[in-house]
Amino acid sequence: MLSKRIIPCLDVKNGRTTKGIKFKDNVEIGDPVEMARFYYEEGADELVFYDITASHEKRDIMIDVVKRVAETIFIPFSVGGGIRTLDDMHAVLLAGAEKVSVNSAAVKNPEIISQGAKAFGSQCVVLGMDVKHVGKKQGIDSGYEIVINGGRKFMGLDALSWARKAEDLGAGEICLNSIDADGTKDGYEMNLTRLISDNIDIPVIASGGAGTPKHLADVLKQGRASAALIASMVHYGTYTIAEIKKYLDGNGVKIRKTF
Amino acid sequence: MIVIVDYGAGNLTSVLRAVSFLGFKAVISDRPEEILEADRIIFPGVGAAGSAMDGMKIRGIDTIMKKAFHNGTPMLGICVGCQIIMEKSEENDTSCLGFIPGEVKAFSKKMKSDENMDTDENIFLKVPHMGWNSLETVQDHPLFKGIKKEDEFYFVHSYYPVPVKKEHVLGTTEYGINFTSVIGKDNLFASQFHLEKSGKPGLLILKNFCVWEPC
Numbered sequence: 001m002l003s004k005r006i007i008p009c010l011d012v013k014n015g016r017t018t019k020g021i022k023f024k025d026n027v028e029i030g031d032p033v034e035m036a037r038f039y040y041e042e043g044a045d046e047l048v049f050y051d052i053t054a055s056h057e058k059r060d061i062m063i064d065v066v067k068r069v070a071e072t073i074f075i076p077f078s079v080g081g082g083i084r085t086l087d088d089m090h091a092v093l094l095a096g097a098e099k100v101s102v103n104s105a106a107v108k109n110p111e112i113i114s115q116g117a118k119a120f121g122s123q124c125v126v127l128g129m130d131v132k133h134v135g136k137k138q139g140i141d142s143g144y145e146i147v148i149n150g151g152r153k154f155m156g157l158d159a160l161s162w163a164r165k166a167e168d169l170g171a172g173e174i175c176l177n178s179i180d181a182d183g184t185k186d187g188y189e190m191n192l193t194r195l196i197s198d199n200i201d202i203p204v205i206a207s208g209g210a211g212t213p214k215h216l217a218d219v220l221k222q223g224r225a226s227a228a229l230i231a232s233m234v235h236y237g238t239y240t241i242a243e244i245k246k247y248l249d250g251n252g253v254k255i256r257k258t259f
Numbered sequence: 260m261i262v263i264v265d266y267g268a269g270n271l272t273s274v275l276r277a278v279s280f281l282g283f284k285a286v287i288s289d290r291p292e293e294i295l296e297a298d299r300i301i302f303p304g305v306g307a308a309g310s311a312m313d314g315m316k317i318r319g320i321d322t323i324m325k326k327a328f329h330n331g332t333p334m335l336g337i338c339v340g341c342q343i344i345m346e347k348s349e350e351n352d353t354s355c356l357g358f359i360p361g362e363v364k365a366f367s368k369k370m371k372s373d374e375n376m377d378t379d380e381n382i383f384l385k386v387p388h389m390g391w392n393s394l395e396t397v398q399d400h401p402l403f404k405g406i407k408k409e410d411e412f413y414f415v416h417s418y419y420p421v422p423v424k425k426e427h428v429l430g431t432t433e434y435g436i437n438f439t440s441v442i443g444k445d446n447l448f449a450s451q452f453h454l455e456k457s458g459k460p461g462l463l464i465l466k467n468f469c470v471w472e473p474c
Contacts, residue, residue, distance in 0.1 A: 001392070001393070001433050001434070002384075002388065002390050002391070002392050002414075002434060003390060003391040003392065003411060004390075005390050005391065040458070045390070045391055070272075070273065070276055071276055071280065074277055074280070074455060074456060074457070074458055074459075074461060074462055075413065075456055075457075075458050076413060076453075076456045093270055094270065094272065096272060096273055096276060098273070098456060120269075120270075121269060121305045121306045122387075123305060123387065123389070123415045124305075172387070172389070172415075173389065201368060201383075201385055201386055202385060202387075203385050203389050203390070224382065226385060226389070226390065227390070256391045256411045257409055257411075258407060258409045258410050258411070258460070259458050259459060
């Protein structure tokens with residue numbers, strides 16, 4: 001039986017992780033390569049790197065990070081943030097990422113999904129979706145709307161129809177981030193996750209709101225997500241991946257136990 | 260020298276990195292003569308069996324692969340590499356290398372999930388089969404040396420091989436159905452999962468391959 005995946009997400013700016021990462025022994029690490037190795041050894045099933053470097057000229061720094069990560073860890077990892085063109089995708093994949101994630105660029109130009117899937121295979125193309133609950137209204141049948149620019153710009157696009165369209169265009173997976181839940185540590189947006197997951201065939205990674213292992217169990221069971229993204233709950237040493245997995249294992253969630 | 264065969268079916272650098280990490284020398288090549296002279300051959304690949312076979316034929320590698328197989332060169336197929344060794348694939352009705360009797364079939368999109376859900380509704384399994392899953396080894400093989408029962412491997416695929424003969428099935432995996440995830444015959448070993456992305460157990464099988472002396 002397929003295991004549910006636990007995926008730490010690292011925000012990287014100019015080649016360094018942005019949050020003051022503290023582990024339980026209070027050692028602070030800001031090098032994404034060191035952190036990747038740490039989570040790999042701890043039993044992370046996959047990793048996500050999100051490049052928040054503002055300037056396009058500095059993207060080479062991220063490519064170098066990707067190369068060094070790929071030489072160190074041997075589990076899948078994806079890279080997102082600022083991916084706009086097929087060339088951007090190609091550079092990241094060639095550097096050693098398993099998957100590349102597109103978000104705003106795909107909203108503006110959906111063809112990048114089909115072009116990416118055709119050139120590199122659907123399994124490489126992850127659609128990142130930032131979603132806000134706005135209530136049902138004209139054009140937003142599900143009550144959930146796509147936003148970009150960190151949740152500041154509403155796109156008039158229904159989240160469920162966008163997920164279905166992305167699947168048709170050849171996306172291999174959807175990383176579903178609730179802007180409402182993000183940063184709250186109150187749990188994932190369960191209704192949204194279940195709505196999207198029940199209505200598409202490709203896997204859904206739930207993102208935003210994780211604070212406790214129970215939140216992961218909930219979204220992986222009732223929310224029907226295939227994977228759960230986590231950030232601050234492991235970055236600040238509140239929980240280890242082993243502790244989270246032990247809880248999930250004891251609560252009926254199939255996880256990978258050896259690594 | 261280990262040759263990683265480039266037949267246009269995806270990114271081969273991750274396999275090269277994994278082999279180099281293990282301390283073995285390898286090159287990526289699409290040159291028939293270099294492949295024929297290789298001490299060991301790895302043929303990874305993602306995507307469709309049809310385009311993978313086309314990529315082989317255009318480069319004249321299909322006949323070289325057959326020669327190498329009959330010469331006894333240790334060969335390792337990964338993912339699509341585990342499918343094109345069959346006779347044919349349902350994916351675009353593709354004729355394949357035919358090292359193993361049998362064909363490649365697609366997962367049904369109507370496979371029911373046996374997950375522990377809190378409702379009695381039918382939940383269907385996602386296709387592709389993507390993520391970590393177990394391996395049940397049904398035969399001993401030198402490449403399984405050190406692999407534990409609980410070890411899991413990373414899969415991404417919508418099609419799976421169906422060998423006709425049981426003797427070619429080395430391992431199986433559950434996903435809605437019980438399917439063949441590792442195939443072996445003489446000097447050939449092939450895994451449907453990605454050895455280069457399966458953490459330490461994947462690296463172990465890869466390492467075992469790099470020193471394997473088939474009888």
